Amino acid sequence: MTTLLQPGYRRRVGYHATLLGGIALLASAVLVIADLQTRGPIARQEAAELQRILEQVLPPAMHDNRPGEDRLTLKSDEGTTLVYRARQGGRITGVAFRVTGRGYAGPIRLLLGVDPQGRVLGVRVLEHRETPGLGDRIEVERDPWITRFDGRSLGDPPPAQWAVEKDGGIFDQFTGATITPRAVVQAVRDGLRWFDAHRDRLLQPDRSPRPPETKPPASPVRHPGGGSGQAGPVWQARAAAIHPPSARETRA
Amino acid sequence: MTFAIRPLLQDYRQLFRDGLWDNNVVTGQLLALCPLLAVTGTATNGLGLGLATTFVLVASGLLVSLFRGIITPEVRIPVFILLIASLVTLVDLVMNAYLYAMHQALGLFIPLIVTNCAILGRAEAFASRQPVHRAVADGLAMGLGFTLILVVLGAVREIPGQGTLFADARLLLGEGFAWMELTLIPDYRGLLLMILPPGAFLALGFILAGKRVLDARRSARTAPQGATAATP
Numbered sequence: 001m002t003t004l005l006q007p008g009y010r011r012r013v014g015y016h017a018t019l020l021g022g023i024a025l026l027a028s029a030v031l032v033i034a035d036l037q038t039r040g041p042i043a044r045q046e047a048a049e050l051q052r053i054l055e056q057v058l059p060p061a062m063h064d065n066r067p068g069e070d071r072l073t074l075k076s077d078e079g080t081t082l083v084y085r086a087r088q089g090g091r092i093t094g095v096a097f098r099v100t101g102r103g104y105a106g107p108i109r110l111l112l113g114v115d116p117q118g119r120v121l122g123v124r125v126l127e128h129r130e131t132p133g134l135g136d137r138i139e140v141e142r143d144p145w146i147t148r149f150d151g152r153s154l155g156d157p158p159p160a161q162w163a164v165e166k167d168g169g170i171f172d173q174f175t176g177a178t179i180t181p182r183a184v185v186q187a188v189r190d191g192l193r194w195f196d197a198h199r200d201r202l203l204q205p206d207r208s209p210r211p212p213e214t215k216p217p218a219s220p221v222r223h224p225g226g227g228s229g230q231a232g233p234v235w236q237a238r239a240a241a242i243h244p245p246s247a248r249e250t251r252a
Numbered sequence: 253m254t255f256a257i258r259p260l261l262q263d264y265r266q267l268f269r270d271g272l273w274d275n276n277v278v279t280g281q282l283l284a285l286c287p288l289l290a291v292t293g294t295a296t297n298g299l300g301l302g303l304a305t306t307f308v309l310v311a312s313g314l315l316v317s318l319f320r321g322i323i324t325p326e327v328r329i330p331v332f333i334l335l336i337a338s339l340v341t342l343v344d345l346v347m348n349a350y351l352y353a354m355h356q357a358l359g360l361f362i363p364l365i366v367t368n369c370a371i372l373g374r375a376e377a378f379a380s381r382q383p384v385h386r387a388v389a390d391g392l393a394m395g396l397g398f399t400l401i402l403v404v405l406g407a408v409r410e411i412p413g414q415g416t417l418f419a420d421a422r423l424l425l426g427e428g429f430a431w432m433e434l435t436l437i438p439d440y441r442g443l444l445l446m447i448l449p450p451g452a453f454l455a456l457g458f459i460l461a462g463k464r465v466l467d468a469r470r471s472a473r474t475a476p477q478g479a480t481a482a483t484p
Contacts, residue, residue, distance in 0.1 A: 015324065016324060019323065019331065020330055020331060020334075023319070023335070024334055027335065034342050034346065037349075038348065041349035042345070042349045045348070049352070129360065129363075130360075131291075133293025134447065141423055175442060175444050175447065176444055176447050
């Protein structure tokens with residue numbers, strides 16, 4: 001019906017091209033505007049979300065700074081990594097950084113918190129596209145599975161068992177989804193290895209972003225209250241031995 | 253000019269009847285099976301995809317109907333796809349910016365909407381030839397019908413699959429809906445088959461068969477008196 005009633009100009013190729021082009025232009029314009037308008041709010045939401053997740057992988061009890069603002073950009077062979085540092089009295093009590101696993105439907109981005117001994121403080125999912133109902137149980141809101149990494153380190157379990165049960169490891173997979181947990185286990189293990197390889201640079205308490213109100217970083221061994229017993233003095237002595245204050249100064 | 257409200261209501265009733273039952277996206281038109289089978293592991297996921305799809309159906313019906321005067325048959329398909337894809341992207345961006353918690357829950361479903369042929373199907377078969385108000389009503393009716401089937405299929409798979417109903421509903425709808433989460437069979441190991449895609453095919457097969465049986469019965473009952481089924 002519409003075809004018959006069409007005026008002549010509508011049957012020309014030029015009209016089709018103009019129509020399609022015009023609508024494409026319009027759609028692009030709307031999307032560009034929407035993108036510009038929402039970019040700010042989305043960035044703020046993501047920052048708030050990151051802050052929320054940071055608190056889960058770097059427990060607030062063990063730091064007195066704001067890890068979300070205490071950042072270190074570390075260049076290594078694996079690329080550039082943004083590291084968030086938790087400090088108690090200027091001394092680093094934990095670091096958190098992103099690791100990525102290859103999931104079933106794209107990358108799984110995780111935030112991994114590690115204490116100075118290389119033990120996992122917590123892992124949380126930042127972003128994933130796994131199948132709803134199957135792979136999304138890596139989210140802590142749905143399933144406590146991901147908390148099973150807490151306290152683990154490279155030697156515990158031994159390297160061969162850093163895998164899902166199906167591959168002879170100690171971490172259970174989900175019914176119907178093996179690829180997703182396998183990706184997470186590998187990502188956490190690789191993250192711990194990366195931490196191990198760069199431990200010295202990660203734990204070097206160079207400049208503290210919080211000016212003098214806290215203790216200057218030159219005397220990291222003494223810490224007030226001793227509340228953070230986890231990050232024991234053994235590590236501190238070791239870090240201090242590896243990085244005498246002079247070395248720290250030059251870096252800053 | 254008199255505004256005839258009664259025929260309009262009857263018209264809408266027919267539209268909703270079509271959308272919810274007679275010409276349901278899934279059981280009537282057998283469309284949208286890809287997202288349907290993919291996400292109906294739980295009733296909650298079905299509800300999530302259903303709500304998001306309903307919104308896009310209504311909005312795409314509105315847009316396509318508005319543009320129907322200038323769209324020519326030769327380029328209609330790319331134009332519809334452009335409109336729908338832009339719409340879905342727009343929904344994704346806006347939800348991400350202003351409804352962050354909901355986006356966290358529904359975000360996984362939004363890309364699936366683009367793959368939903370039912371939306372293109374309604375644009376092509378209905379919205380492009382109808383006035384705006386009917387196109388919007390049809391989008392709403394079709395979306396609700398789709399949601400209904402998604403929730404039913406999700407429940408049919410979730411109960412034998414995990415022993416629960418509406419698991420994780422609070423992540424989708426907020427803490428106020430925690431009462432929806434039922435554990436029907438405690439300490440249940442779960443029938444994996446129902447959670448996996450074959451379970452979706454099986455359950456869908458039974459739902460389709462069930463609808464046919466009901467329709468056959470109804471027409472057998474109403475046939476002698478003529479077509480009075482339209483007014484229940």
